[in-house]
Amino acid sequence: MNPNLTIDRPTFVTHLECSLTGERYEADRLHGLSRAGRPLLVRYDLAGVQASLSREALTARPTDLWRWRELLPVRRTDDIVSLGEIETPLVPLRRCVDGPDVWVKDEGRLPTGSFKARGLVMAVAMAKELGVTRIAMPTNGNAGAALAAYATRVGIETIVFCPEDTPEVNVREIAMQGARVWRVNGLIDDCGAIVGKGAAEGRWFDFSTLKEPYRIEGKKTMGLELAAQFGWQLPDAIFYPTGGGTGLIGMWKAFDELEALGWIGSKRPRMYAVQASGCAPIVRAFEAGEEHAERWEDAHTVAAGIRVPRAVGDFLILRAVRASGGKAVGVGDPAILKAVDDAARKDGLLLCPEGGATLAAYRDALRTGEVDEEERVVLFNCATGLKYPMPEAPRTLDRHGVIDFDAL
Amino acid sequence: MNPNLTIDRPTFVTHLECSLTGERYEADRLHGLSRAGRPLLVRYDLAGVQASLSREALTARPTDLWRWRELLPVRRTDDIVSLGEIETPLVPLRRCVDGPDVWVKDEGRLPTGSFKARGLVMAVAMAKELGVTRIAMPTNGNAGAALAAYATRVGIETIVFCPEDTPEVNVREIAMQGARVWRVNGLIDDCGAIVGKGAAEGRWFDFSTLKEPYRIEGKKTMGLELAAQFGWQLPDAIFYPTGGGTGLIGMWKAFDELEALGWIGSKRPRMYAVQASGCAPIVRAFEAGEEHAERWEDAHTVAAGIRVPRAVGDFLILRAVRASGGKAVGVGDPAILKAVDDAARKDGLLLCPEGGATLAAYRDALRTGEVDEEERVVLFNCATGLKYPMPEAPRTLDRHGVIDFDAL
The missing domain is CATH 3.40.50.1100 (Rossmann fold)
Incomplete structure (x- = not known):
């Protein structure tokens, strides 16, 4: 039904390289971390991609993740696996924030309910x-x-x-x-x-985060999609819930690849790496001007998805955030829960706590002037809110009794 | 970002009519049931739609629900509400069934996780x-x-x-x-x-099912989408979990509208209305040759979504099923639970119980020869499986103890 899953398309992986030392590794081999103990990045013949695929041809394909095949590592079409990786929608927030141009990229719509x-x-x-x-x-x-x-x-x-x-x-x-x-x-x-x-x-x-090199290639499709959805003009700022940080690193890589293809210009969104105050190793390193982040002891937060005390890609996150002119920011659990509650109650959108963290961070950024109301901002909701605890709703009505309609 | 939500497009509603008597009602008015106590159906100037919109123009639009604007009742673009109503993916089942051409239409990806x-x-x-x-x-x-x-x-x-x-x-x-x-x-x-x-x-x-006339217009987009996804050649059979039956009635209406536009031919899928054996009023009426279904007493099933003892659109469901050459079929709770388990364990797809019921019914139909292995079949999974109880998974490992890796 979906040609992206069944039609053979050329692939362009040339090699992998260590994200710290640049050391080169062979493509089409099983790899873990580099010899330096750091993530490997997949590299492509982008001139080859450019010669093979136009933005128009890409745009004519169904919009799911596999449309990006020429920028992905899978060689054989038969090896594609799919549960329906749709392009996730951008849902505007209207009532729970002031800015007119804030979108939630709702990653909870993907198979298994998360990015x-x-x-x-x-x-x-x-x-x-x-x-x-x-x-x-x-x-x-x-x-x-x-x-x-x-x-x-x-x-x-x-x-x-x-x-x-x-x-x-x-x-x-x-x-x-x-x-x-x-x-x-x-x-x-x-x-x-x-x-x-x-x-x-x-x-x-x-298969730990960034310990094998291909998860990041899948995650970078968030950046590819955003570019297509915004008509190849990236948004001004992205708020991303950051644990291992694969998605942030992946999006940054995607933007570079798209620029090399000539599909976007050199302008980048400011990347905001959002962590919970109770587990904020990247924020601490960002503020201290460090290149690496030490392990966060006694990590605790309601947003379990970003309760990651140590990230093997710490320096890649910090580099991307700094290069973008963004920041690493922490938000407290009360602000996270308030954001989740407001988005549901005012905009009908049930965020996960990590998604709530991005809304809380955006609100802080609006307050301090870090972000302007006029800017086009994307908040990532990384999973469906249905997987998370919700407050009790206990009222029961006796249909055999006298129902006081005025009190309903 | 999505022109379907913001661009003004012509609309074509002419009137509404009683689904039982054909009595005519004015468009753009608040309506409940007809004077005969039956659902009202929205009617369109389909010749007008045909003159205004080509299949090619439709295909060029983003694929979400609002692409079908000319076949929907909302007049003013400002009245569109949206949480990102994506076209739901067709996910093939490969390991838990024998037929090569069975797809699950995964409606759990819609906002709030259901159709x-x-x-x-x-x-x-x-x-x-x-x-x-x-x-x-x-x-x-x-x-x-x-x-x-x-x-x-x-x-x-x-x-x-x-x-x-x-x-x-x-x-x-x-x-x-x-x-x-x-x-x-x-x-x-x-x-x-x-x-x-x-x-x-x-x-x-x-806002009870079918007591206001517009829910069915939204539900009919399942049929519109299927036609587009199958390249305007409808599948051979559709298994649909049937409580109130709005979706089945809606799809049937959609197919007629598409044929009037000349976008599909006269061939229709056989429609299988799937109910739980513990609440099967439509199955009972179907088998007895009745036009209406009596209330099912003592209704019980794990598939609560189809635990609907009485459907106001009973005769519309029965007519569509019969006209299509399909059937109304019941499946027991054990078969439902087994189907849910198999789909998850073998194909990685977490169905809701009602979706499991369609898989169970399809398996029965394969067994009895009612459906052929070669036929193109669509099963509707109407909600994300994440909202439903799953079996306990209790094992805990002590990281301070001696871990027996052979036993993991």
């Missing part, structure tokens, strides 16, 4: 292409669900570890979709240590 | 256009959530009544999105009686 689907659909397709049969991953919930769904679909075995306080719905969703899932008495990096140990023993392939 | 968004976005836009300020509705959960979200967005007050065993997540979602919500010790038609009483007293406008 994690973008990264995992790509990583699983590449794992299939490269012959991986067993994958393990630490997760705060949504990444594990996306991994489970896509891996199940292609028959790859998965083992998933999540912090013990991960919401029950996430853990059950992962299990329902065919993964083996374990709660661990620790945080996501404690889970990551178990995954790393098993990977070192050759038990499975390690 | 109810289609009907309610239209009904709320029309309520806004016609000056309604207060709406009440009975719901099994998803319709109430969609109503709350859209009504909140345009500032219309809403009061929602649901059966007391409605899942907590649904009730909370409705409340979060700004509606006043009450549980009632009864089923959906008991809730409907309260809504009817209040409406008769002039307290609010009654």
